[in-house]
Amino acid sequence: MRLLIAKRADAVHPGSWWLLGLALAVAAGLTSSIWIALSICVFAVAVARLLRTDAPWARSLGFYLTLATGIVVLRLGFRVLFNSGLATENIAFRLKDIELNLGFGPGVHLLGSVSWLTLQSAMLDGLRLAAIVLSVALANTLANPRKLLRATPGALYEVATAISVAINLAPQLIESLNRVRRARKLRGRSKKIGALAGTIIPVLEDTLDRSLSLAASMDARGFGRRGSLSSYQQTATRVLSLTSLAVFAIGIYLLFSDPALAMLAASVLALGVAEVLIVVKISSLKHVRTRYSSQTINALDLALWLASAAVIVFSVSGFGGVQ
Amino acid sequence: MIKISDVSFGYSGTENQVFRRANLQIGSGEFVLVCGPTGSGKSTFLKIFNGLAPHFTAGTLSGTIQIDGQDITGRQPHELAGLVGYVNQQPEGSFVADTVEDEIAYSLEQLGFAPSEMRKRVEHFANLLGVDRILKQNLMSLSGGQQQRVAIASALAAGQKVLVLDEPTSALDPAAADEIVDLLMNLAHQQGITVLLAEHRLERVISKADAVIVVNGDSSVNKFLPRDAFKEYRLVPPIVELSQKLGWQPAALDPQEAGNRSISPSQWAAKTEPSLGETLLSAEGIVVNYGETKAVQGISLQAQAGEVVVVMGENGSGKSSLIWALQGIGDMKSGQISTAWGDPRSMSDQRRLEVIALVPQKAADLLFLNTLADELAESDRVAGVAETTTATIFAKFAGRVDPKIHPRDMSAGQQLALVLALQLVKDASIVLLDEPTRGLDYAAKHRLAEVIAELQSEGKTLILASHDIEFVALVANRIVVLQDGQIVTQGSPADILSHEGKLPTQVAAALRTPGLISVSQVLS
Numbered sequence: 001m002r003l004l005i006a007k008r009a010d011a012v013h014p015g016s017w018w019l020l021g022l023a024l025a026v027a028a029g030l031t032s033s034i035w036i037a038l039s040i041c042v043f044a045v046a047v048a049r050l051l052r053t054d055a056p057w058a059r060s061l062g063f064y065l066t067l068a069t070g071i072v073v074l075r076l077g078f079r080v081l082f083n084s085g086l087a088t089e090n091i092a093f094r095l096k097d098i099e100l101n102l103g104f105g106p107g108v109h110l111l112g113s114v115s116w117l118t119l120q121s122a123m124l125d126g127l128r129l130a131a132i133v134l135s136v137a138l139a140n141t142l143a144n145p146r147k148l149l150r151a152t153p154g155a156l157y158e159v160a161t162a163i164s165v166a167i168n169l170a171p172q173l174i175e176s177l178n179r180v181r182r183a184r185k186l187r188g189r190s191k192k193i194g195a196l197a198g199t200i201i202p203v204l205e206d207t208l209d210r211s212l213s214l215a216a217s218m219d220a221r222g223f224g225r226r227g228s229l230s231s232y233q234q235t236a237t238r239v240l241s242l243t244s245l246a247v248f249a250i251g252i253y254l255l256f257s258d259p260a261l262a263m264l265a266a267s268v269l270a271l272g273v274a275e276v277l278i279v280v281k282i283s284s285l286k287h288v289r290t291r292y293s294s295q296t297i298n299a300l301d302l303a304l305w306l307a308s309a310a311v312i313v314f315s316v317s318g319f320g321g322v323q
Numbered sequence: 324m325i326k327i328s329d330v331s332f333g334y335s336g337t338e339n340q341v342f343r344r345a346n347l348q349i350g351s352g353e354f355v356l357v358c359g360p361t362g363s364g365k366s367t368f369l370k371i372f373n374g375l376a377p378h379f380t381a382g383t384l385s386g387t388i389q390i391d392g393q394d395i396t397g398r399q400p401h402e403l404a405g406l407v408g409y410v411n412q413q414p415e416g417s418f419v420a421d422t423v424e425d426e427i428a429y430s431l432e433q434l435g436f437a438p439s440e441m442r443k444r445v446e447h448f449a450n451l452l453g454v455d456r457i458l459k460q461n462l463m464s465l466s467g468g469q470q471q472r473v474a475i476a477s478a479l480a481a482g483q484k485v486l487v488l489d490e491p492t493s494a495l496d497p498a499a500a501d502e503i504v505d506l507l508m509n510l511a512h513q514q515g516i517t518v519l520l521a522e523h524r525l526e527r528v529i530s531k532a533d534a535v536i537v538v539n540g541d542s543s544v545n546k547f548l549p550r551d552a553f554k555e556y557r558l559v560p561p562i563v564e565l566s567q568k569l570g571w572q573p574a575a576l577d578p579q580e581a582g583n584r585s586i587s588p589s590q591w592a593a594k595t596e597p598s599l600g601e602t603l604l605s606a607e608g609i610v611v612n613y614g615e616t617k618a619v620q621g622i623s624l625q626a627q628a629g630e631v632v633v634v635m636g637e638n639g640s641g642k643s644s645l646i647w648a649l650q651g652i653g654d655m656k657s658g659q660i661s662t663a664w665g666d667p668r669s670m671s672d673q674r675r676l677e678v679i680a681l682v683p684q685k686a687a688d689l690l691f692l693n694t695l696a697d698e699l700a701e702s703d704r705v706a707g708v709a710e711t712t713t714a715t716i717f718a719k720f721a722g723r724v725d726p727k728i729h730p731r732d733m734s735a736g737q738q739l740a741l742v743l744a745l746q747l748v749k750d751a752s753i754v755l756l757d758e759p760t761r762g763l764d765y766a767a768k769h770r771l772a773e774v775i776a777e778l779q780s781e782g783k784t785l786i787l788a789s790h791d792i793e794f795v796a797l798v799a800n801r802i803v804v805l806q807d808g809q810i811v812t813q814g815s816p817a818d819i820l821s822h823e824g825k826l827p828t829q830v831a832a833a834l835r836t837p838g839l840i841s842v843s844q845v846l847s
Binding site: 146161164165172179180182183184185186187188197198201202205210212213214215216217218219220221222223224225288289290291292293 | 373375378379399400401402403404405407408409411413416417419420421424425428429430431432433434435436437438441442445477478481647650652653672673675676681683685687688689690691702705706731745746
C-alpha cells in the first residue's frame with residue numbers, strides 16, 4: 001500500500017516537489033510563530049515519510065532529521081550559555097552566573113537566570129531553521145534527481161550529465177571502498193602501506209578505470225555530438241548573456257535602494273530573466289539530441305502548484321494574523 | 324562490410340607496434356571471433372572500428388579502415404555511433420540511465436531520433452534481445468546476463484550494422500554466457516549484423532563462429548576459418564587439443580562433431596586420487612547475510628590436507644561470501660569454523676597469514692607500491708622473514724619478471740602469482756582462491772593448474788570458487804555446487820562434470836565415457 005502511494009508520488013514532476021519544498025521554506029523563513037514553524041516541520045516529515053520510495057536519495061530523511069534536531073538543540077544551548085544573565089522577571093530557571101573578566105571592557109556573563117522569553121525566541125529561531133532544512137529534505141526525498149536532470153534545458157545538458165554520472169558512481173565507489181578495505185587486512189600489519197595509501201590507491205584506480213570506461217561507452221554511443229550555431233546566433237547569445245548580467249545588477253541595486261522603486265526593480269529583474277531564457281533557448285539549438293520520455297504534467301502536479309502558491313500568498317500576507 | 328588495409332597501431336613511447344600492416348575483410352552478417360593471448364592487443368584491435376583507438380587509448384594509427392563503404396579512419400567515436408555498436412566487459416560500468424528503456428533509448432537520444440521512432444525501436448530491440456518484459460525495471464536489479472542483453476540492445480537500437488563486443492561473457496556463469504553467444508550468432512545470421520566478438524574461453528564460441536581473427540601479440544593480425552585457426556597458434560580450446568592429441572584430421576570444433584568419433588579405453592587414464600591427510604579446515608552451518616539478502620544459508624564443509632575442493636555455482640549463489648567467511652575476515656552471522664590451528668576469526672590479521680591464504684577476485688586490490696621489488700620486499704618485512712623469501716616463491720610461480728615493473732602493468736596471471744606469493748610468505752597450509760581464472764588465457768590457466776598441483780603435493784588444502792568448467796576439471800578433487808546460498812550437490816569431478824551431470828566439460832560431452840572429463844587424462 002505504502003509503495004503504491006510512493007509510486008504515484010514518483011510520477012509527479014520532480015520540479016513540483018521542489019516548488020512545494022521551497023514554498024514551505026519561504027513560509028518558515030517569514031513566520032514568527034513557533035506553532036507555524038513546528039507544523040511545517042511535522043508536515044514536511046510526515047509527507048516525506050509517507051510518500052518516499054526505496055531509491056537511494058530517499059534514504060537521507062534520517063540524516064536531515066538529525067540535522068534539524070541538532071540545530072534546535074544547539075540554538076537553545078547557545079542561548080542558555082551566552083545568556084546575558086540579567087533577566088529579572090518571568091524566570092524559567094536559574095543557573096550559576098559565571099562572569100568572565102577579559103581584562104578589557106565589561107565582563108562577559110555565561111549562564112545565569114534564563115527567562116521564558118529567551119527560551120521562546122531561541123526556540124523560534126531554531127525551529128525556523130529546522131523547518132527550512134526539513135522543507136528541503138521533503139523535496140530532496142521525493143524528487144527523483146535523474147528525472148529532474150532530464151527536465152533540464154539542452155544548454156545545461158553537459159552539467160546535468162556530469163551530475164548523473166556522479167550519482168551512478170557513488171554507490172560503486174562505496175562498494176569498491178568496502179572491497180579494498182577487506183582485502184587490505186589480508187596483508188597483515190604493514191607500516192609502509194598505511195591505512196590511507198593502501199586504501200586510496202586501489203580505490204582511486206578502480207574509480208578512474210570505471211570513469212574512463214563509462215566515458216568511452218558514452219562517446220561510443222554518440223555523446224558529445226553537437227550541431228553548430230550560425231555566427232549570428234553566437235553573437236546574439238554573447239550579447240544577451242552580457243546585458244542580462246548588467247540588467248540583473250541594476251535590478252538588485254534598485255531593489256535594495258528605495259522601497260518606492262520595488263515595481264521598477266521587479267520589472268527590470270523580469271527583463272533579465274527573459275534574456276537568460278532566450279540565451280538558454282538559443283544555446284539548446286546547438287544540440288542535436290531528442291528526448292525519449294518527457295516528463296508529463298498531471299493533476300497531482302497542478303494540485304501541488306496550487307498548494308505551493310497558496311502557502312506563499314498566505315505567508316507573504318502575514319499568515320492571516322496568526323502570530 | 325569491413326575492410327582494413329595496411330593498418331598499423333602503436334602506443335606512443337614504445338617501439339613495438341601492437342599490429343603492423345594488417346589487411347583483412349569481413350563480410351556482412353559474419354560472426355567473427357577475435358582471439359589472442361592476454362595482452363596481445365585484442366581490445367585495441369576492436370577499438371579501431373569505432374575510433375576509441377586512438378581517440379581514447381592514445382597511440383598512432385595508420386592505414387585505412389572502411390566500414391559499409393565509408394572511410395572511417397581518424398573519425399571520432401561519437402561520429403561513428405550510428406554505424407558501430409560497442410559493448411564492453413562490464414555492462415554495469417557503462418550504464419548511463421537508470422531504467423532498461425532509458426538505457427536502450429540513450430544512443431537514439433544522442434543521435435536525434437524522433438520520439439515516436441524511438442519508442443518503436445526501443446520496443447523492437449527489447450523484443451529481439453528478450454528484455455521486453457523488464458523495460459521499466461531498474462538496471463541494477465537485473466542479473467548479469469540481463470544487463471548484458473540490455474547493453475547489446477542499446478548498442479544496436481540506432482540500426483548499427485556492426486556490433487563489437489569486448490569479452491561480454493567474462494563475468495557470466497556458463498549458462499548465461501552460452502545464451503549470449505547464441506543470441507549474437509542469431510543476430511549475425513538472421514539480422515545480417517556483422518558481429519566481432521573477443522573471448523577468452525574459445526570453447527564457447529569456436530563452433531558457432533564463421534571466422535576467427537587472431538591477434539597474436541607479435542604484431543600480426545590474421546583471419547582464418549575456425550578449422551584452420553589452430554594449426555599455427557597455441558591457444559587451443561579443449562576439444563581442439565583433444566583432436567590434436569588423438570591425431571584427428573580435420574580437428575573437431577564442438578562436442579557433437581567429436582562425439583561421432585570414438586576413443587578406446589587404452590587411450591585414456593582415470594584421474595589419480597590424491598593421498599589425503601588430516602582435516603585442516605572444518606566449517607559448520609555458515610550463514611552470511613547482507614542486510615536483507617541471504618548470501619549463504621547454512622553451509623557445512625570439510626577439507627583435508629592435499630585436497631582441492633572447488634565451489635561452483637551461478638553468480639550470486641554465495642561462492643565468494645563463503646570463501647571470505649572461511650578466511651575469517653568476511654562477514655558471518657552464525658556458524659562454526661575450525662582449522663587445525665584454531666578458529667580463524669579469533670586470530671589477528673598477522674597470525675592468519677600463517678594459517679590461511681586468500682587471493683581475492685581482483686588480485687590488484689592488494690597491490691599498492693610502485694614496483695614489483697618494493698612489493699616483494701615489503702612482504703618480507705611485514706611477515707618478518709628472511710629477505711627474498713617472497714621473491715623466491717613468486718619466481719617459482721611466475722618465472723623471471725623485471726623487478727622494476729609497476730605491479731599494475733603486470734599481466735593478470737602475474738598479478739595473481741604475486742598476490743599468491745604475498746599470501747604464502749608464511750607457508751600457510753590452507754589456500755583460498757576466489758575465481759582465480761578471470762582474465763587468464765589458456766597458457767596462464769595451465770600455469771595456474773601446475774601451481775595448484777604443486778601446492779597440493781606439499782600437503783596444503785586448497786578451496787577455490789570458480790565457474791570455469793574446463794579449469795575445474797583440471798584441478799578439482801571434489802566439487803561442491805551452490806545455489807541460492809545452499810549446497811545442492813557435491814561429489815567427485817568425474818560425476819559432476821560428466822556428460823550426465825549439469826556441468827559437462829567439452830571432453831565429457833563429446834566422448835560420453837564415464838570417468839573421462841579432461842584432455843589431460845588422454846594419453847597421446
